[in-house]
Amino acid sequence: MSWRAPIDDILFTLTKVAPGPDGAPPLDRDDLAIIVDEAARFAEERVAPLDRIADTTGAKWADGTVTTPPGFRMAYADWAAAGWNAVSQSEEFGGSALPTAVGTATMELLTSACMSLSTLPVLSQGAADALEAHASAELKALYLPKLISGEWTGTMNLTEPQAGSDLALLRTKAVPAGDGTYRITGSKIFITFGEHDLATNIVHLVLARLPDAPSGVKGISLFVVPKFLPNPDGAPGGRNDVRCSGIEHKLGIKGSPTCTMVFGDGGGAVGWLVGEPHKGLACMFTMMNKARLLTGLQGVAIAEKATQLAQRYALERRQGKAAGFDGAAPIAAHPDVARTLARIQALTVSIRALAYSAAAAIDRAATADTDEARARAELRASLLTPIVKAFSTDAGCEVASSCVQIHGGMGFIEETGAAQLFRDIRIAPIYEGTNAIQAIDLVTRKIGRDGGGEVARVIAEARTDAASASMLLGGSAARVEAAIDALEAATAHLLAPTTAETDRLFVAPAYLRLFGIVLTGTLLARGAALAGEAEAHWPRLARVHAEELAVEASALLAQIASPSRRAEDYRALAGLG
Amino acid sequence: MSWRAPIDDILFTLTKVAPGPDGAPPLDRDDLAIIVDEAARFAEERVAPLDRIADTTGAKWADGTVTTPPGFRMAYADWAAAGWNAVSQSEEFGGSALPTAVGTATMELLTSACMSLSTLPVLSQGAADALEAHASAELKALYLPKLISGEWTGTMNLTEPQAGSDLALLRTKAVPAGDGTYRITGSKIFITFGEHDLATNIVHLVLARLPDAPSGVKGISLFVVPKFLPNPDGAPGGRNDVRCSGIEHKLGIKGSPTCTMVFGDGGGAVGWLVGEPHKGLACMFTMMNKARLLTGLQGVAIAEKATQLAQRYALERRQGKAAGFDGAAPIAAHPDVARTLARIQALTVSIRALAYSAAAAIDRAATADTDEARARAELRASLLTPIVKAFSTDAGCEVASSCVQIHGGMGFIEETGAAQLFRDIRIAPIYEGTNAIQAIDLVTRKIGRDGGGEVARVIAEARTDAASASMLLGGSAARVEAAIDALEAATAHLLAPTTAETDRLFVAPAYLRLFGIVLTGTLLARGAALAGEAEAHWPRLARVHAEELAVEASALLAQIASPSRRAEDYRALAGLG
Known part of the structure; x- marks a missing residue:
């Protein structure tokens, strides 16, 4: 497998298409x-060679410790040392503060190069973002420099066995210890890199309920x-009451340990x-746009690698006759x-453009000149995010298949x-967030947020873009x-008041795809x-997309606005009588 | 995983829908x-419990021998002893001679119950069918009773490293020994159950070239x-010059050994x-309808199991709020x-009906009263076969996903x-035959076979069926x-003389899907x-199919008959300049 970083497409997309x-x-x-x-050189030379061994060896658990696949330690250390962990992170705490779009490309x-290893910085960056947005100055000073440098890594502890997509069902408890700290007890599952041997400390962000907490989210x-537990000088001190009781045996990304974490079975983790009590979900939402963007980006990254692999094989492998070739x-x-x-x-090329567009909107939301421009960019980022996440990962699966x-x-x-x-x-x-949940987010929270204004702007831009290429198309x-x-x-x-909520939920995935x-x-x-000349393939890609994908639109619209669908058929077949 | 045989749907489909x-x-x-x-009891009780261990243990190779997963020996022996291997096989050689449709259901x-184990009888039946249709009386007498009883098993040795879909590239040689036998030398890959520990002998059917053979297929x-080598009394005698040099490390069906077979590196396998010299491909084609039907059936079988698993989980797992439920x-x-x-x-239900319809057509082609009826049934079976194979396996993948x-x-x-x-x-x-090859077969060989008459009959029947249910729909x-x-x-x-061959090939998969x-x-x-009352879900399924699948038709037609698609875009993007 000799994947090569698609540098020209990335630069063209970053500079011309996504903005x-x-x-x-x-x-x-x-x-x-x-x-x-x-970044391309590092990924190609230092990381890509680890991908297959990460899969065949996998992460290994024994007695609470997790050993990552051969090569991960050195590659991760060099990745962090080169500053790749900190491309878009805050300058105040040691990041390079480059735009999110740049961090997205790297x-x-x-x-x-190696999806399983890449999940580690995704989580660390998410943890750093959440701390930066919501933690006290002391916590920031203690944790952020090390999280951003990559010396420490971060995790997000949301899921419990009975609470996957539905965080209202969370049971993990937090009790004030009287000294400003809390004692956490509970179990979390599916914690990516919850335990490993790549960093000197692991910073768990944990959702839990205080004693006086209202029920639900x-x-x-x-x-x-x-x-x-950090010593006063910031160096890692005594072991906290948290341990990894096992890792999952998974279909893929086997180099990435998926941990079950036990908090406080020795009396309570410190x-x-x-942020504020009972506002944990809002803190999590802070980082959700970016985490979902980076998940969508996994679709892009694997689609790119799979496309290259398929193309190379298809040019080498000879079978059968075809016009213009003697012999096989x-x-x-x-x-x-x-x-x-x-x-x-x-x-592949178009989901990259989509992901980078969302990253560009995140950047504009932070840095545009006017309040209005920032607010509009935030609306755009928030509208695009579920589409990037779901459409690009579905596309990634299709391309890999x-x-x-x-x-x-x-x-x-x-x-x-x-x-x-x-x-x-x-x-x-x-x-x-499953792709269905993304679709529900899009349909129930995003498209109507400003009375449909942002969707209308997207559609107007789409018409402009289509018109600009109409000769080429x-x-x-x-x-x-x-x-x-x-x-x-x-x-x-979907925005019509006469459309029932159930119907909206029903057709949400078809609408997201459209x-x-x-x-x-x-x-x-x-x-x-x-x-330009270097992008001569783009007009071809645009025409092929129209013939292969745009052509689906009428069928999707027919499904979305079907007058003949009977909800009771689906309910009955789903086993609900 | 507690899959249950869907007996009622199978019986209704066999008796009412498929004929x-x-x-x-x-x-x-x-x-x-x-x-x-x-058959359901046997599959549920004796075979289904082996499926997971077959996956986790896998078949194992060492020094030319292959060990199958724990439990396979006993299950296969009992399967064969109960006659399940011989349901539709010839009575003359010990089979039950029941219709193909019945064998298809079992x-x-x-x-x-266990897809990896099921590949063994698929191949044995195929080998038996080929021998019965083409071998001499002596060979039949020697091999068929044991292949049909399951005491011996069969393989099909087609593929070589340089010759997958393109059998014209085969290099394996056969040289007459002067005594009526031949000496075979060459290597074959991807040989299902080419070596194993479940039977006392393995009967390889091997495609090879005679010294005077024309090139190509x-x-x-x-x-x-x-x-x-069988002794004169039919008992297995001395070891032939054929060995298994390794098995593949696969994505799935790990219980089924996929073997590399080496013929004749000790001087020549006997x-x-x-059949006749140079007519090997025709002999293979004899069994192709059935082998493709049984592969399509794998789509049905896995779709059924996946649907049951999904439904059970979706009824047990509680997350979020929904109308009509308090709490999660x-x-x-x-x-x-x-x-x-x-x-x-x-x-799932509809691809079963499709596969059983093809089986019913195979049966009619063998047993209908008149020459004309048999010829028409043969046309039908041959038309349906690529659709069963490709559409059902694509559907199986979708359902499993x-x-x-x-x-x-x-x-x-x-x-x-x-x-x-x-x-x-x-x-x-x-x-x-890859699904694209099925589509090409459909478009280039099947639909035009009788000037499109059989397709017209299928369409007329489809209209009758749709009309019969129009109130329900x-x-x-x-x-x-x-x-x-x-x-x-x-x-x-596609049948229009103005449609270019390349265009036909291009849209063949879309046409097959339609x-x-x-x-x-x-x-x-x-x-x-x-x-009847027991099939109250069928009208619902028919309506859901219309809303979910039939709705795609317009987009597929648009792709098939697109006036705007440019073949050069595809060629250029495929890397052919």
Whole structure:
């Protein structure tokens, strides 16, 4: 597997496609090129070679300790030392404070190189963001420099066996100790890198209930619970009452330990409150946009790697006859294989543009000149986030599966690497809020947030982008326009007061997919219109997207606004009588 | 994992839905019920408990021998002893000579119980069919009774490293020894159960080239090459010059050893010619309909198991609020989960009906009263076969993936069983001719075979079935009719002399999917119209299918007959300049 960082596409997307009409490139192209080149070299040379051994060896648990796969220690140490952990983190605590879009690009490269290792900085950055936004000055001073440098790592402890998507069901308790600290008791599952051998301390952010907490999600508070209690000088001191009781045996990302964490079975883990009591969920929401963006980015990263693998195999493998070849032709020459290859490239390049657009909106929300511009950018980021997360991870799964299929029988053999990508990416539609939950978020909270104004602006931009490329799109332009029309009609249907809430929930995934198709298609159109000689593939990608994806729009609209669907059929078949 | 054989759906499908207007049930319902009940008990009690250990232990290779997972020996021996290996095999050689439809139903049960074990009888039956159709009387007398009883097992040795889908590239050689036997030398890969510890002999059917063979597929002959050379009394004698040099490390069906076989590196494996020289491919084609049917059936079997697993979990797992439930509701009550559950049931039940219809056509082709009826049934079986293989295995993959998704985080944990189904079924769209090859077969060889007459008959039947259920379909009836119209238009487009061959190949998978949607949807409609009280779910399934699947038809037709698609975009993106 010799994945190569797609540097040119990344730079073009960062500088030209993602900023959109409201924005500017995150840095000038030459500076970006230096950063991306450097990250690419690190990811290709130091991390990518670990991916397969991470899968075959896996993380190992014994007596409460977790051993990560061979090579992780050194690669992670060098990654952190080079500052890759801190690209977009706060300068005050040692980060480089570069735009989120830049950090997104470098994280894409790490994720393609080794998705299982990449989950560690995702969580650490999330923990740092939550502390920075909500923790006291003392906690920040103690934890942030080490989390941002990567000397320590972070975790997010949300899920409990009875409480996955439904945090109202959380039971972990926090009792004030009288000295300003709390004693935490409870069990958490599915904690990514909850225990490992890569850092000198692990900073757990834990959702728990105070004794006087109201029930439900309004009674959840956030605590910081370090593995080792920091001494006054900040160095890790005594061991806290938290341990890892086991790790999961998973379908994929086997190098990433998924831990069951036990807090306080020796009397109570020492924790410190982050933010206000009972406001833990709000603290978590702070980082949700970014965590969901980075999960969507996993779809991009694996799609990129799978596309490269599929294309290389399809050009090397010779089977059957095809026009223009004597003897056996490369399978890429067979029309159905060419079709798949073109489709997965259109998906890959366009979901990258989508993810980077969301990152650019996050940056504008923080740095735009006016309050209004920042508020509008925040609306945009919050609208795009569930679409990035769900559409891109679904696309990542499709592309990885196509890569397996193009390999034929070899795709089913683990040594080829295609199967690992297929297994690894399958978690992405599940964690960080299932894709159905993203769709429900989009439909029930996002599209109506400002009376549909932001969706209308997105649609207007999409029309502008499609128009800018209409000559290049040729006959396929009509497909793009029809998809935009379908999105507009579907949005109107969902926002209509006559549409029942149950119907909205029902069709939410179809609506999210339609929205994703329109966004990715018009981003390709925008890129096609801006493409120089180095981007000669963009007009082709835009046309292929129109023929392969935009064409779905009418069927999706028909599902969304179906007058003939009977909810009772679904309820009955679901076993609810 | 407590899968239960879906006996009622199987019997209804066998007796009412699959026979179609031209046929009768394969046996009367009471006799069928006895057979299906018995097979169900065996599969549930004796085989299903082995499925997980087969996955975790896997088949193991050492020094040329292969050890199958714990429990396989006894289960296979009992399976064979009970006659399950011989349900539809020839009476002359010890089979029960029951209709293929009956054997298909019992094979579905074995496959749901343990897909990896089920691959063994699939191959043995295929080998027996090929020998029965083409071998000399002596070879038949020697091999068939033992293959059919299951005392010996069979393999199909087609693939070589350089020759997967393209058998023209085969290099294995066969040289006459002067005594009526041949000496075979060469290597074969991906040989299912090529070596194992479940039988006293293994009968390899091997494609190889004679010295004077023309190049390409017209120079391939078929040989029988037993692991142990039978003595004159038929008992296994000396070891033949064939060995297993290793097995593959696979994504799924790990209990099924996928062997690399080396023939003749000690001087030449002894083989006997089956059929005429250079006609090996024709001999193989004999069994292709059945092998492809049984592969499609793997989609059915895994879809059934995954649907049951998903439904049970969705009724047990409680998260979030839903109408009609105090406190946390079962996730099945969430509209998007209910939608997925209903969709996967509609897929599962309808692909079973499709597979059994093809089996019924195979039976009619053998036993119908008139030459014309047999010829027409043969046309039908040959038309349906690629659709059964590809549409059902794609559906099986979708359903298994939905089962993972419904499980949320638990779906990614191997112990749940969902991940194994997702891994196991992923081979089915690949082997026995990739799904793209099925689509090409459909479009280039099947639909035009009698000037499109058989497709026209299928469409006419589909209209009859849709009409018979139009009251039950209600508002969804229009979706079914539109899908049939789309299939008719797509067929006309593909059969038009003005449609270029490349375009046909290009859209073949979309056309196959459209055909599969129409067939499965109208089979559900047929079932809905015939449903009694025990089949009250069939009208619901038919409506859900219309809303979830038939709705895709317009987009598929748009892709198939797109005036704006540019082949050069795809070629260029595929890397062919």
